[in-house]
Amino acid sequence: MFEIVTKKELNPTVTLMEIKAPLIAKKALAGQFVILRVDDKGERIPLTIADYNREKGTVTIIFQIVGGTTIRLNQKNQGEFIEDIVGPLGKATELDGLKKVAVVGGGVGCAIAYPIAKSLYDSGCEVHSIVGFRNEDLVILEDEFKEKSHKYVLMTDDGSAGEKGLVTDALKKLIESGEEYDEVITIGPLIMMKFVCELTRKYNIKTIASMNPVMIDGTGMCGGCRLTVGGQTKFACVDGPDFDGHLIDFDSAIKRSSMYRDEEQKDREKACNLFKKEVE
Amino acid sequence: MADMSLTKHLMPVLAPKVRCTNFEEVALGYDSETAIAEAKRCLNCKHKPCIEGCPVKIHIPEFIAEVAEGNFEKAYEIISQSSSLPSVCGRVCPQETQCEQKCVRGIKGEPVGIGYLERFVADYHAKNKTEANKKIEATKGRVAVIGSGPAGLSCAGELAKRGYEVTIYEALHAAGGVLTYGIPEFRLPKTIVSEEIEGLKQLGVKIETNVVIGRTILIDELFSDYGFDAVFIGSGAGLPKFMNIEGEELKGVYSANEFLTRINLMKGHCEDTHTPVKLSKKTVVVGGGNVAMDAARCAKRLGADVSIVYRRTKNELPARKEEVEHAIEEGIEFKFLTNPVKILGDENGFANKIVCRKMQLSEPDASGRARPVEVEGSDFEIEADSIIMALGTSPNPIIRDTTEGLETAKWGGIIANDETGLTSKEGVFAGGDAVSGAATVILAMGAGKNAANAIDEYISSKK
Numbered sequence: 001m002f003e004i005v006t007k008k009e010l011n012p013t014v015t016l017m018e019i020k021a022p023l024i025a026k027k028a029l030a031g032q033f034v035i036l037r038v039d040d041k042g043e044r045i046p047l048t049i050a051d052y053n054r055e056k057g058t059v060t061i062i063f064q065i066v067g068g069t070t071i072r073l074n075q076k077n078q079g080e081f082i083e084d085i086v087g088p089l090g091k092a093t094e095l096d097g098l099k100k101v102a103v104v105g106g107g108v109g110c111a112i113a114y115p116i117a118k119s120l121y122d123s124g125c126e127v128h129s130i131v132g133f134r135n136e137d138l139v140i141l142e143d144e145f146k147e148k149s150h151k152y153v154l155m156t157d158d159g160s161a162g163e164k165g166l167v168t169d170a171l172k173k174l175i176e177s178g179e180e181y182d183e184v185i186t187i188g189p190l191i192m193m194k195f196v197c198e199l200t201r202k203y204n205i206k207t208i209a210s211m212n213p214v215m216i217d218g219t220g221m222c223g224g225c226r227l228t229v230g231g232q233t234k235f236a237c238v239d240g241p242d243f244d245g246h247l248i249d250f251d252s253a254i255k256r257s258s259m260y261r262d263e264e265q266k267d268r269e270k271a272c273n274l275f276k277k278e279v280e
Numbered sequence: 281m282a283d284m285s286l287t288k289h290l291m292p293v294l295a296p297k298v299r300c301t302n303f304e305e306v307a308l309g310y311d312s313e314t315a316i317a318e319a320k321r322c323l324n325c326k327h328k329p330c331i332e333g334c335p336v337k338i339h340i341p342e343f344i345a346e347v348a349e350g351n352f353e354k355a356y357e358i359i360s361q362s363s364s365l366p367s368v369c370g371r372v373c374p375q376e377t378q379c380e381q382k383c384v385r386g387i388k389g390e391p392v393g394i395g396y397l398e399r400f401v402a403d404y405h406a407k408n409k410t411e412a413n414k415k416i417e418a419t420k421g422r423v424a425v426i427g428s429g430p431a432g433l434s435c436a437g438e439l440a441k442r443g444y445e446v447t448i449y450e451a452l453h454a455a456g457g458v459l460t461y462g463i464p465e466f467r468l469p470k471t472i473v474s475e476e477i478e479g480l481k482q483l484g485v486k487i488e489t490n491v492v493i494g495r496t497i498l499i500d501e502l503f504s505d506y507g508f509d510a511v512f513i514g515s516g517a518g519l520p521k522f523m524n525i526e527g528e529e530l531k532g533v534y535s536a537n538e539f540l541t542r543i544n545l546m547k548g549h550c551e552d553t554h555t556p557v558k559l560s561k562k563t564v565v566v567g568g569g570n571v572a573m574d575a576a577r578c579a580k581r582l583g584a585d586v587s588i589v590y591r592r593t594k595n596e597l598p599a600r601k602e603e604v605e606h607a608i609e610e611g612i613e614f615k616f617l618t619n620p621v622k623i624l625g626d627e628n629g630f631a632n633k634i635v636c637r638k639m640q641l642s643e644p645d646a647s648g649r650a651r652p653v654e655v656e657g658s659d660f661e662i663e664a665d666s667i668i669m670a671l672g673t674s675p676n677p678i679i680r681d682t683t684e685g686l687e688t689a690k691w692g693g694i695i696a697n698d699e700t701g702l703t704s705k706e707g708v709f710a711g712g713d714a715v716s717g718a719a720t721v722i723l724a725m726g727a728g729k730n731a732a733n734a735i736d737e738y739i740s741s742k743k
Contacts, residue, residue: 023496037453043546043555044453068554084453086490216541216555219451219492220676221461223520223535233522238677252529255629259531263556270554 001081002036005058010140013065014108015074016050022057024049024087030115031093031210031242034059035218037084038072045069046215046225048112048187048241049088059087062111062140068267089218090241093185093208095119100126102174102181103149104167104196106188107133112210113187114141114148121148128174128181129153132167132192136160168195175203183208186245190254197245207245211236213253214260227253283320286389291396296609300580303465303549306606307371307399312350315400319348321385322392329382330394335726338362340379340394347397356405359398364437365430365725367406367472370399372463372570373722374600406475413482418445421509421739424502425449426493426679429457430721431514431712431728433480438732440483444739447508448480449491454545457516459721461545462537464574466581467603470544494678499686499708509742510707510735513694514728517713518676522669523566527623532558532631536567536575536670543578560584560666564634566620567670568592569718573603575668576612587613587662589620591639591652617641619652621659623667633661673718683708693717701731702738709735 006018024034033048051060065074076082093116101120105113110131121127129149133139134157146152153170154162163170171184186196187210200207216222218237225236230247234240292308299306310318322344330340339358346355359366375395383391420443425432428450436446454460456473481487491497493515502508520535522528542548546555563579565572568590580586588607590597593616597604608614617639624633638658641650675692687695687704694703694710701709711727713719
């Protein structure tokens with residue numbers, strides 16, 4: 001059992017939790033993830049490590065409340081416990097030697113983009129953070145990004161905060177204005193990462209995408225997280241989660257990500273009904 | 281005088297029609313009378329060829345002689361001297377290619393039902409034992425065991441009995457390795473696995489779940505920070521193989537590991553759990569090993585029409601004979617000499633057909649089995665909304681990539697001495713599928729036990 005030491009609502013659909021897990025905190029690096037189970041009936045879900053505190057022995061996760069499991073997780077409060085957490089899993093994002101990087105995050109993916117921006121910034125790299133959200137209410141980690149970026153561009157679909165448009169619009173503008181990046185690192189919805197990669201391919205800028213496919217064990221056993229990268233089968237849990245964005249077959253990853261949509265919908269309804277009963 | 285009947289006493293089983301709808305154990309086990317009667321078929325021959333066929337060298341004729349006399353506890357003691365998981369091995373060992381293959385009674389008629397008797401004895405003990413295992417004082421040293429599958433459990437058990445303090449590190453949230461996530465309930469009830477694990481804990485073995493060695497803790501740290509005297513790696517077979525054919529990325533295409541884990545470990549098919557399992561109408565399983573049989577029979581129990589596609593013939597199936605028979609009884613269709621060439625999908629990206637090619641057998645290949653070759657122009661389609669690949673595994677890279685000085689073979693497996701399990705790194709031993717590639721429970725157990733011997737010698741010689 002692992003204690004939730006802090007719980008914070010970042011926006012109505014995104015929650016931050018700091019969880020006591022000293023062994024994981026000791027090893028965690030930007031880009032790695034954990035697998036957790038809320039309770040003993042729960043599924044194993046991967047969540048990227050948003051932050052860690054080696055002294056306190058805690059890791060921070062930030063999750064969007066989208067399905068049954070995240071609804072159940074969100075019902076847990078500070079001082080309560082989750083059943084299991086294991087990690088840090090996957091390979092850390094390679095940040096060594098980078099001088100100037102554009103970090104492009106979308107939605108809750110910004111929770112993962114942030115520790116990468118922070119690590120780069122702290123190591124002396126010039127960081128341009130471009131973050132996108134649907135609207136003003138969903139913006140997260142604005143102050144944190146600003147503090148750890150040399151340039152911060154906020155985009156919203158409806159223009160209610162920052163500029164109106166997509167992250168790719170902002171990235172294109174920066175590139176065309178003469179910014180020269182060693183690398184672009186992108187984390188967010190698959191469709192967003194696909195278009196970021198298509199854009200940077202045109203300019204021949206190396207691009208790393210952080211993938212978050214369906215996983216069960218997350219340790220290199222089940223094969224559920226497989227992706228096609230450069231025509232080969234790769235496993236996000238042990239070969240990734242970061243891959244060369246120009247080699248990822250995003251279209252098949254997008255299709256596979258909806259494999260359990262019907263089942264997830266049912267589980268979500270179950271969780272909602274339970275929640276409603278508790279409230280009544 | 282031995283009972284000279286040519287056939288084994290029948291193992292009572294759940295009727296196929298009944299068992300197809302549930303996950304209850306299929307083989308029900310002998311009762312005492314049947315066990316005694318079957319034991320009397322053993323000739324107790326002088327040269328004991330059966331022992332040669334057993335990877336852990338159980339004193340087979342001796343335990344069977346005790347069964348014949350009704351001394352079941354005595355029989356259990358004899359088995360326990362050699363095997364740490366008899367209730368498991370009695371159920372999942374391929375006896376027909378091991379002990380029973382060597383049995384003299386098999387020359388004319390059927391061999392003695394050694395596996396059935398082993399299972400009977402282990403189950404009898406589990407049911408009738410009155411006291412817990414005694415905790416053994418651990419004074420001889422500290423050993424870390426990586427992985428709680430058959431290799432790790434047997435290594436840990438053996439070392440604990442010899443007076444070592446043993447900690448098992450398990451990556452998943454539950455112990456047992458393939459016994460828990462892989463082999464289904466109807467073949468190996470999970471209560472049996474948990475009883476075996478409970479027995480180890482009583483001996484004093486500690487089990488730390490949710491720890492991935494190579495990520496959470498490195499092997500070098502087990503020595504430097506945790507003070508272990510030796511490490512045994514029993515981390516298992518690794519990642520599932522795929523065919524690399526067109527359409528394999530479609531929804532509805534799984535590895536057997538994924539499909540079985542969703543069911544066996546996560547219990548996704550149960551109403552009150554939250555791991556999704558997709559129900560299928562028509563399932564095709566590709567492969568011919570035990571894992572393929574397990575996946576096919578699980579899919580059947582979830583209501584699908586199931587066929588198994590295998591590129592050789594029934595004679596070359598690597599699965600246990602009993603599993604193949606049970607699968608056939610349960611209405612699973614076998615399509616032999618058939619190999620998939622591509623998978624087709626619908627407009628939503630779900631698989632709906634698998635295109636297969638007919639094969640014919642040619643001269644034997646390196647594995648000694650007849651090599652299948654394609655028959656030109658023989659492609660045909662099978663409808664399937666779920667396709668499960670059970671094609672074996674390739675080694676997990678985590679420990680290899682994070683442990684300096686640990687040599688691995690070209691194919692990725694850890695290089696370890698056959699007899700001792702010693703690797704290229706001092707104090708580090710390895711065994712089971714992580715060394716051999718995917719093999720059987722009993723071979724992994726044997727490797728774990730041998731390594732325990734060597735670890736005992738290694739630590740004793742240092743102190």
